[in-house]
Amino acid sequence: MTIKTYKGFFIDLDGTVYAGTNPIPTAKKFISELDARGIPYLYVTNNATKSQEDVVAHLKAVSGIDAAPEHVYTSGMAAVDFAKKNYPGARTFVVGEPALQRQVEAAGLLLVEKDIEVVIQGMDRFVTYDKLATASTAIRNGAAFIATNPDVNLPTENGMMPGAGSLTAFLKISTQREPLIIGKPFGYIMDGALERIGLTKEEVVMVGDNYNTDILAGMNYGVDTLLALTGVTTVEDLEEITNKPTHILNDLSEWRFE
Template sequence: MPGFIIDLDGTMYAGTRPIPGAAEFIGRLKQEGHPFIYATNNSSKRPEQVAEHLHAVAGVEACPTEVLTSAQAAARYIADRQPGARVFVIGEDGLVHAAGEAGLIVTEERPDFVVQGIDRRFSYAKLEAAVRHIKSGAAYVLTNPDHLLPGEGGFHPGAGALAAAIRTASEAEPIVIGKPSPILLGMAVARLGLPASEAWVVGDNLRTDIAGGRAAGCRTALVLTGLATPDHADELIARSGVQPDLICRDLPELFDRSCR
């Protein structure tokens, strides 16, 4: 029985708008006992907040344990390598909370790691501190490489845009956790309790969801409900060079083609 690792924005909802068929898809997975998990590059929210948003926007009853954020994955990555590590955090509540939950010590002095995600209060002082710590030997961990995020009124700079400044000034390449890195998706596969080859990574973005799924050894399904649409899916595939295993109009079609 296959399992599913499901993207959120563009797949389950578009900002504050539900995507048709998403709630039906989750209902059918639950009814037939397919394991699934929501995996998101968003590092700003706690899992509880993500689950609440799913319910409020998509009408899906979700539990925090069904959510894996890039903040959780980054904190777990660090804790697995150095339990109780000292971390300098550039990020929002979701990342600070994840660090504490993983037993890490959030500090501004002599950190072992600089961990960075989206931070809408990013400043020159934070940039300066991050570069100083990295130059002094701290490892640099990036929750996700997204340059832009969809939002009200268009697109806004993402964690990857902030990382560009830190990378340039520190001359250090970060360890990337979120999609398309296989680290986040590898943790999601472990939570499913299935071999990677029996898990479907589902999303609307070829360069993150689908490329990440392939890197993690999973099957991949592109749904034409967000960034990829029926009008230009072929063009996006040609430009990215990333070929999904399945291309589906929506999530109900995916269920019919992958679970039957």
């Protein structure tokens, strides 16, 4: 079997590199191999509550993996890249956590609570009615409505908790407007990731554990996909899916680089 040689890898985190607070050792070996061969890669994650440095620290703590901040690309960063490109310097209101607010400011967007031109909404564990009301009013008055990622729930040790998508649903209902959604499985995050890695669609592969986010993101965008069966999607799920990933592996140790 010939395996295509890719010049770059986009890699999901939870379920692919670690499982919550547990390491996935086969992923660590895979990453070391990328490092040893000098193959560029980006961790592409829908989690918009973490900064690049937060993700680096988590990778080290959970998996003992050394990463550089430049290896991390979150849906929050992609939302900010999109806003910066399409609404440079815009008066921006954030429903989101401090990491997202800092990314907005670093991109030269103006963090405001009045005369809002752009609303960027992500996961916000400190959300209040006032925040949602401000966002809702701005969107009704014509502000752009950008959501970081569609994940409705987050798996935690206490069960499934509301995620960014649940807050988006609140704003959708209250404004009757559709957001532009940045994260996987949508293409905007892939646009940003491709720009950062500096390669073409043909040269990269999207690696992940979740067919409905990672693999569909790759397929929708027109890049090859690699499903690792270490997380959400199971062999049984795959039986019902006609449009299969380009590559399916039990875990990343099965990947052959040549």
